[in-house]
Amino acid sequence: MPEKERAFDMAIRYNEEKQVFSLHTKNTTYQMCVGKYGFLLHLYYGKRTEGSMDYLLTYADRGFSGNPYDAGTDRTFSMDALLQEFPTQGNGDFRTACLVVKNSDGTYSCDLRYKEHRIVQGKYAIPALPAVYADENEAETLEIVMADVVTGIEATLCYGVLEELDVITRSVKIVNGGKNDVSLEKVQSACLDFMDGGYDFIHFHGRHGMERVMQRTKSMHGLQSIGSRRGTSSHQHNPFMMVAAEAATEETGDCYGLSLMYSGSFKGEVELDQYNQTRVTIGIQDEMFSYPLAPQEAFYAPEVILSYSEAGFGRLSRNYHNVIRYHVCRGKYKDQQRPVLINNWEATYFDFNDEKIYSIAEQASELGVEMLVLDDGWFGKRDNDYSGLGDWFVNEKKMGGELKGLVEKINALGMKFGIWIEPEMVSEDSELYRKHPDWAFVIPGRRPVRGRSQLVLDFSRKEVVDGIFGQICEVLDGVNVEYIKIDMNRSITDVYSATAGDKNQGAVLYRYVLGVYDFLERLAARYPDMLIEGCSGGGGRFDAGMLYYSPQIWCSDNTDAIERLYIQHGTSFGYPVSSVGSHVSAVPNHQTGRSTSMKTRGVVAMAGSFGYELDLNKISEEEKQMVREQIKEYHKYWNMIHNGNYYRLTDPAVHGEIAAWEFAAADAGEALLNVVTIDTHCNASVQYVKLKGLAPEKVYRIEGEEGIYSGDALMNAGIPVPYMSDEYQAWQVHFIEA
Known part of the structure; x- marks a missing residue:
């Protein structure tokens, strides 16, 4: 009333x-x-x-x-x-x-x-x-x-x-x-x-x-x-x-x-x-x-x-x-600092065994990396993307024995261990599909459309969710897994649920999403200390609904630092930096063939949940030292990056010369300015960047340098970007209250 x-x-x-x-x-x-x-x-x-x-x-x-x-x-x-x-x-x-x-x-x-x-x-x-x-x-x-x-x-x-x-x-x-x-x-x-x-x-x-x-x-x-x-x-x-x-x-x-x-x-x-x-x-x-x-x-x-x-x-x-x-985000890692991780995917793809993975982890641990994530290929008959999905048991032949042994060795290095799964998918060449072909979306009388050589499981059905959940829990319960990357690598076609009936087929896709949420909710309840990262071929399911179950999402399969400037700029309009999975990857980049410096890759990846996507055994000693420094800096700036205010200072698609962004503490006591040069010219004009989120009445200095700047000057007049003689260079400076 x-x-x-x-x-x-x-x-x-x-x-x-x-x-x-x-x-x-x-x-x-x-x-x-x-x-x-x-x-x-x-x-x-x-x-x-x-x-x-x-x-x-x-x-x-x-x-x-x-x-x-x-x-x-x-x-x-x-x-x-x-x-x-x-x-x-x-x-x-x-x-x-x-x-x-x-x-x-x-x-x-x-x-x-x-x-x-x-x-x-x-x-x-x-x-x-x-x-x-x-x-x-x-x-x-x-x-x-x-x-x-x-x-x-x-x-x-x-x-x-x-x-x-x-x-x-x-x-x-x-x-x-x-x-x-x-x-x-x-x-x-x-x-x-x-x-x-x-x-x-x-x-x-x-x-x-x-x-x-x-x-x-x-x-x-x-x-x-x-x-x-x-x-x-x-x-x-x-x-x-x-x-x-x-x-x-x-x-x-x-x-x-x-x-x-x-x-x-x-x-x-x-x-x-x-x-x-x-x-x-x-x-x-x-x-x-x-x-x-x-x-x-x-x-x-x-x-x-x-x-x-x-x-x-x-x-x-x-x-x-x-x-x-x-x-929206929940769980242990909603507020807690997340471990700096290394993922083996771009280092090995499907070609690995336990020795190769341990070698990557051993070098990474020496440089300060805190977690090793084992990506696609550890389960079933999975040496390429034509088979194995749906068979969530360890390929012990490939792994040289039980997964537990590898995890214990990695833990002994002082590192956490994480693992990749793709629970919503099934390969036709799998034990699961041979046993339960009706669990996949296939319209009777039609040959299905494949995506990445795989089919989609009918997560609108409780028995399908239960079956996959049980398989995966059997693995997780037996080893010390502290992180899961949950992937989803194709769009859905051939929507037909064998148990829905003629009048209910139009509700299947909605009920499918409810099934995915049910799976994720049960996973979070069973493993409350687990860090879950969402993924769908990178950013194909980057939304506020998914962030309710996973506090971070792999932002894009494109790890090129320059391409990521545009991707992360657009993402920032609706989503916080704390939700963005971003890594330093190998050069030449595997997606674009572009080479950028380790410093630039680190500055760009630091605008997210930081990590590495390469074999650190294959980089120079100078670059290894830079990795050590990047990890220390990320820890130093973590609270300001993840809990501070984020400011877009330029639009890289419009500005053309530079991409610039800033993190500022909520109390305006410090700020981290990040600039990447996109294009360079002969006899170039000076670029000025105006900061935001400072206190106009306060005075600031750049850490490690002489000179002081007033907050109102930095915000109204800006600061000149030092000349960098090559494209794709980065300038990162820490302003602190003087």
């Missing part, structure tokens, strides 16, 4: 007289109201504002825009022109919808009206899905129940308000309260309606080996959409997007972010309508989605993390960095 106006200090307030909901964070306000006839109308999202803004609603007789029957002869009230919180298909709104329901009689209609609401302390959770979490005193929840009185469909709109973080989360629960089966044909988790146009649409496209490249386009009349049909969030588009004022920059202007906590197929849409109003939605991809809902059954949509900044993209990014670091 409606409540009286909440106390002034509450983040969520309800004005009973006007039926206006106000959601306040430290710097923002989100407002909506129950309008005429029970429709839930959006009013405002932006800079913090007090008072009711229901006066912003305007009404006019719009040609060819229909009116609800309740309005009688009033032709000025139309859902085709009003801003809404959760638009549905079939109520007279012809713009893109959040909810499309196919009813038992074959019709497409859903007319949701306000029923009731609840305001509670704390943050809601979502069964079987990841969600932002918070202590009771850190968040409040608003639940608004909307109902279709004809079909009995109810939608509970969930809003979580994290006041100090300037974050509002959204999700929806759909319940079939009627007597007949229905089918959900589209469910978007959140909608932002704006009463004006002129926004830019910013999203992050890419491909395998070049993920999350920022693209900024002007919104246009019609529908612009991004998304994935690949069964994962994908390399091609990321489920984080922004809309911003045309003049918005890193430091100025209105900008809004939407981050979908979901690791499967998704869709994001921006529509500029006939009246120059803008609608933005994001949620599950509706292609290949048709979710049957029997009477009294419920469907839960994944969560969207919303944030707004009036001070440009930089502040918006830092809002996301904070909420993901402290309210």
Whole structure:
């Protein structure tokens, strides 16, 4: 039932007289109201504002825009022109919808009206899905129940308000309260309606080996959409997007972010309508989605993390960095420093045995590396990528005996041990596939599409998840494994679940993602001290949903330091440095053939969870000494890198000459400036970099050098970058308060 106006200090307030909901964070306000006839109308999202803004609603007789029957002869009230919180298909709104329901009689209609609401302390959770979490005193929840009185469909709109973080989360629960089966044909988790146009649409496209490249386009009349049909969030588009004022920059202007906590197929849409109003939605991809809902059954949509900044993209990014670091990531390594690791993949690929792995570990331990990760090829019959996936038992012939012996030797060096797995995949040449061919996605009567010579296991089925989980646990329980890299190396095709039945095939991909989350949740519960790193051919499943289960994700299979400048720049808009897996690899680089210095590779890799991807036995003595120094520096700067404020100082795609970024301590007491030269010229002009996040009244010095600099000078005038006579050189300097 409606409540009286909440106390002034509450983040969520309800004005009973006007039926206006106000959601306040430290710097923002989100407002909506129950309008005429029970429709839930959006009013405002932006800079913090007090008072009711229901006066912003305007009404006019719009040609060819229909009116609800309740309005009688009033032709000025139309859902085709009003801003809404959760638009549905079939109520007279012809713009893109959040909810499309196919009813038992074959019709497409859903007319949701306000029923009731609840305001509670704390943050809601979502069964079987990841969600932002918070202590009771850190968040409040608003639940608004909307109902279709004809079909009995109810939608509970969930809003979580994290006041100090300037974050509002959204999700929806759909319940079939009627007597007949229905089918959900589209469910978007959140909608932002704006009463004006002129926004830019910013999203992050890419491909395998070049993920999350920022693209900024002007919104246009019609529908612009991004998304994935690949069964994962994908390399091609990321489920984080922004809309911003045309003049918005890193430091100025209105900008809004939407981050979908979901690791499967998704869709994001921006529509500029006939009246120059803008609608933005994001949620599950509706292609290949048709979710049957029997009477009294419920469907839960994944969560969207919303944030707004009036001070440009930089502040918006830092809002996301904070909420993901402290309210999405979980477990021991959420706050704890992660070990510097070496992975054998680019050093050996499949060609290794226990002696070769131990040799890599022995040299690495002498240089200060803290963990050895054994990548693909340790299990089953796995000497190439044509066989062995699904057979999660140690290849003792290849490993020269039990894995336990190698792990004990590596532990004796003072190093931790980690291992690579790909639980969602199966090779046709495997014991598992020969025993359970129906466990793989294969459409009866058709030959499947292969990817990396492998098929996808049907993780929508509990028995499949149980079988793989049991195999992997049998290995992990027998050896001292302290890190797991979980990979997923193909897109999903041939979606058919042998146990789903004809009416449920459209729900398989959603249930597949739930199966993956179930696997990860059980793994984290069984091994609470394990560091888990996500991976999907690098950054093919880099999303906030996956970060709920793994505090870091391998950013890209492309380890070239210069290419990584662009990849890590785009990633930083929606994700913190602490979530980025980044390594120093061999030169010439295995993906691009480019050679860069060990120093440059180290500076670039330090903008992430640091490690190495090469055989350290094969580098020079001078480079080995640099490795020792890099590891010491990484430990020294770790807290500032992972918990400090991150600033993009240049856009490498635009600036051209240099890439520059900075880490600054939260108290502005120190900063780490990083610069890499991309291009060099004869008689070149001097490059100046303006720092951010310092205290203008403080004085700073560069560690190890003479001279002092005022904070306001460093931020307003900048500092000259020293001339470096070759391309791809790095300059890293530590500013400390004098």
